[in-house]
Amino acid sequence: MTNPQTLSEIGDTGTRVPHWYALYTNPRHEKVVARQLKERCVENFLPLYRTWHRWKDRRKQVELALFPGYVFVRIQEQNKLRVLKVPGAVNLVSFNGKLAALPEPEIEALRNALDNEVCAEPCPYLRVIRKVRVILGPMARAEGILSRKKDKSRVVISVEVLMRSVSLEIDGMDLEPV
Numbered sequence: 627m628t629n630p631q632t633l634s635e636i637g638d639t640g641t642r643v644p645h646w647y648a649l650y651t652n653p654r655h656e657k658v659v660a661r662q663l664k665e666r667c668v669e670n671f672l673p674l675y676r677t678w679h680r681w682k683d684r685r686k687q688v689e690l691a692l693f694p695g696y697v698f699v700r701i702q703e704q705n706k707l708r709v710l711k712v713p714g715a716v717n718l719v720s721f722n723g724k725l726a727a728l729p730e731p732e733i734e735a736l737r738n739a740l741d742n743e744v745c746a747e748p749c750p751y752l753r754v755i756r757k758v759r760v761i762l763g764p765m766a767r768a769e770g771i772l773s774r775k776k777d778k779s780r781v782v783i784s785v786e787v788l789m790r791s792v793s794l795e796i797d798g799m800d801l802e803p804v
Contacts, residue, residue, distance in 0.1 A: 642702045644669070645727035648719040648788055649697045655714035656691040662712045669700040673736055673792070675746050692748055692792050693785070698733060719787055726787045735760075735768030736783060736792065745795040749773075749782055757804040760796060769804055770794075 649670075651659045660672040673692040678685060691697075699709050699718075703725055706718055719726045739746060742764035758772045758781060770781035771791075779798035784791040 642704065644700045644702045645725075646671075646698050646700050646730060646733045647706075647725055648693075648728060648785070649699050649709060650716045650719060651695055651697055652714045652716060653695060656695070656697050659712055659714040660697050662714070663697065663699060663709065666708070666712065668705075668709060668712075671698040671700075671733060671737060673698075673740055673746070675748070677747070692736075692746060693788060693790050694748070696788060696790075698728065728785065728787055731767065732783060732785060735765050738764040739768075739794050746792055749791050749793040751784060751789045751791045758801045759804050760800055761802050762800040763796070765794065765796060765800075772801065 649659070656672055660670050663670040674689045675692050676687055676689055679688050696719075701709060706725065709715060709718065744764060756772045757769060760766055760768045760770075760781060765781070768781070768783060770783040773780045773782050773793065778795055779801065780793045781796050781801070782791050782793050
């Protein structure tokens with residue numbers, strides 16, 4: 627009898643299916659690492675958000691990583707050395723020596739939200755208080771935690787593996803309790 631976990635990881639052609647993993651980077655090297663991964667034809671995703679920074683002489687809008695210190699890579703597990711050779715890459719997130727795969731729906735929901743210019747910003751990691759599911763819009767089928775900021779509804783999507791969260795602005799009518 628075949629192990630069910632093995633079946634889910636093996637594609638139609640008998641090859642291993644790539645999964646999303648979190649690549650830990652040197653501090654403030656996320657953009658450089660993402661660019662180098664792209665140059666090496668490694669599928670990656672660096673979620674960014676815009677914010678205003680103020681210096682003594684000026685004020686400027688900058689793009690920062692939503693998950694500071696991390697770039698998401700989609701690879702087959704046996705290709706991890708190729709990713710770790712990139713300058714600025716530190717390690718892939720793992721537990722007990724096994725790579726920790728990230729749920730595909732969470733990555734796709736985050737990617738869809740940012741592609742559709744949903745307002746996003748980092749926030750403290752939250753444990754489940756009131757879990758909701760998005761039923762309409764670019765974040766449809768994503769699950770998160772309902773929160774409020776001023777008069778706006780926000781859904782906090784937490785990446786359990788990283789113990790990090792992102793807050794996304796969303797219309798309260800597009801939510802249903804889970």
